[in-house]
Amino acid sequence: MPKPLTLYLAAPRGFCAGVDRAIKIVEMALEKWGAPVYVRHEIVHNKFVVDGLRAKGAVFVEELDDCPADRPVIFSAHGVPKSVPAEAERRAMTYVDATCPLVSKVHIEAERHFQNGLQMVMIGHEGHPETLGTMGQLPEGEVLLVETVADVARIAPRDPERLAFITQTTLSVDDTAGIVAALKARFPAIVGPHKEDICYATTNRQEAVKAIAARIDALLVIGAPNSSNSKRLVEVGRAAGCAYAQLVQRATDIDWRALDGIRAVGVTAGASAPEVLVNEVIDAFRDHFDVTVELVETARERVEFKVPRVLREPA
DSSP states (O other): OOOEEEEEEEESOSOOHHHHHHHHHHHHHHHHHOSOEEEESOSSSOHHHHHHHHHHTEEEESSGGGSOTTSOEEEOTTOOOTHHHHHHHHTTOOEEEOOOHHHHHHHHHHHHHHHTTOEEEEESOTTOHHHHHHHTTSOTTSEEEEOSHHHHHHOOOSOTTSEEEEEOTTSOHHHHHHHHHHHHHHOTTOBOOSSOSSOHHHHHHHHHHHHHHTTOSEEEEESOTTOHHHHHHHHHHHHTTOSEEEEESSGGGOOTGGGTTOOEEEEEEOTTOOHHHHHHHHHHHHHHSEEEEEEEEOOOOOOOOOOOHHHHSOO
């Protein structure tokens, strides 16, 4: 007789509007121009999604140099440095920018502060495509990167009175608040964004995890190991008191021995993980337990972003 288990399903979870738009852009580009269509970097950080698009004719590359000039290229949802579209134009390439509009908002913000003579401090993860893209909007040296509170003490701005800060959109809300507090303590004149840079989807998914953390013995976050927002969900779960919180790409990654004897599990998905993988995990639990699914909804998302006009026009 299978043991009873309650699955607390967090909502919102999974695809955000920016991810949904980016995937549609690749699919519509394939419909309009045929295969192959090149994509600079993974369009979103999820192997299942990337493999599905690859099967339809998308070719994923890391640099523009790997793309032939006579085929369309798409820039990923994470954004790219200014030098990338400039090079695509120099080579007379057809390109579509799938940068999430909320990431583009941060780019515009950085540019505006730069035009006003302020040096930028970016709170983000070194080497992450979004951080590289945002820092690449301004000349070298104009953006100082901090990852931790400790980094705040180490930066040496040109003029401590002429600073502004921006953040990567997929960070932990709580961790970022600590770094912002440290920046404001050291640089009282620093200018912040008019509206929070961390995107609505990241914030909502973290709040949903906090809402289920006290009820569960374990948390599974469905997402890719290179997905920043998915990794933050694991950290948020642990910080909220869930000792066992793990990132899994899909049901085959679940460590069933670690879940032996538990009675309540939380399930969520990062913003680039499709719902089909959530259903796969639920079905896998039903093979091992007598499962009751309880939805815990903390917000409803109705955000939609239009695809670029070039894809809506006839070929």
